[in-house]
Amino acid sequence: MNKTPICILGGTGFVGRHLINALTATGYPCRLILRRPERYRDLRLVPGLEVRPGDLFDAEDLGRHLAGCGTVINLVGILNETRTSRFERVHVELVEHLVAAARTAGVGRLLQMSALHADALSGGSRYLRSKGAGEDLAHRALESGIAVTSFQPSVIFGRGDRFFNRFAGLLRIVPGFFPLACPNARLAPVYVGDVVAAMHTALADPATHGQRYPLCGPRVFRLQELVEYTAATIDRRVRVVGLGNGLSRLQARVFEWLPGQPFTRDNYLSLQTDNVCTRDGLAELGLRATDIAAVVPGYLR
Structure with missing residues (x-):
């Protein structure tokens, strides 16, 4: 030890x-x-x-x-x-x-x-x-x-996350359609187990000193695709309606005053930058990225 x-x-x-x-x-x-x-x-x-x-x-x-x-x-x-x-x-x-x-x-x-x-x-x-x-x-x-x-x-997923679980909670209560801001934002969700493994690996490896590791999952999705995937996984027939730029900004302006701030103007600005990797930091650490399909259904269902 x-x-x-x-x-x-x-x-x-x-x-x-x-x-x-x-x-x-x-x-x-x-x-x-x-x-x-x-x-x-x-x-x-x-x-x-x-x-x-x-x-x-x-x-x-x-x-x-x-x-x-x-x-x-x-x-x-x-x-x-x-x-x-x-x-x-x-x-x-x-x-x-x-x-x-x-x-x-x-x-x-x-x-x-x-x-x-x-x-x-x-x-x-x-x-x-x-x-x-x-x-x-x-x-x-x-x-x-x-x-x-x-x-x-990138956005981190896994049991207890605030991404898929939050969207699943919202999808379970909406009345048939879901207005989604920034539907074309691109993300490469990374599994929390892979993030933990990256940190665990780096602990004892001097070659990681001074390094910055981008961590992404194996696939890139639009935000709308991820919300639709969530709806299908929890078996909810909900139409996800992607909002344009103006309505997305308006939603952020309104939602940041709601309890828990589900969406803010700063969140909107963050989503204007594609949340995808230009380097495979997991591979550099000798790790293989886990796909959402291998994990998400197990805790959303």
Whole structure:
């Protein structure tokens, strides 16, 4: 067993839970830092996982929790902003605190979760620009001796996801037709198990230091095709009506005021950039991408 703990930030989310299970199952002790650990008491039952209360935005406090860890994995991210959670604070300022804390604690390895086509300067949305800025900050830690690897996934699917499950929930309640914004947006959904495998593989491979890996599934779809696939999988006869550009923008303007912000203007801007890979990062890591047909029906049905 590797006795040096891996510290995980953002481990309560969809990817985080899958990653924790995979790492602890293969003998990696993990340490999870949570602001409100009492909300996630079920995680205390995971063998090999230590849960600690802490403030991720306090570099000094974070440094204390990183002490003794050989690796830190940052999965923290938001798709939409709230009054208290802003893109720049979560995606950029947090990475600044993390890198400073990692230096102080002597952590030698950092895995950073980014997003496909994240770019600090030319990203098509504030989400993509902030993700790109955070990724760049993480890679600058190489200058201080921290071995950094980042991952840029397309939309991630798997049991418990917020993509196919969300559309399935909406399709089950609509009255026969479904108005879909940005129907021609192109995506290459990647399986959460493949994302976890990519991170797991990179942990012990020095060749991945300093690298940025785009992660995509084996097929490219239009968004409308994926929603129609979801409807067919759950056996719902719903007509998916693709909206034009103007109505898509209008839907975003209206929906971002609804509870849970199902679709925002920044989401609309993100979808203007095709969410597909120009390199096969999974293949570079010796992994083979999993198709949606092998996984999605098993949890949607």
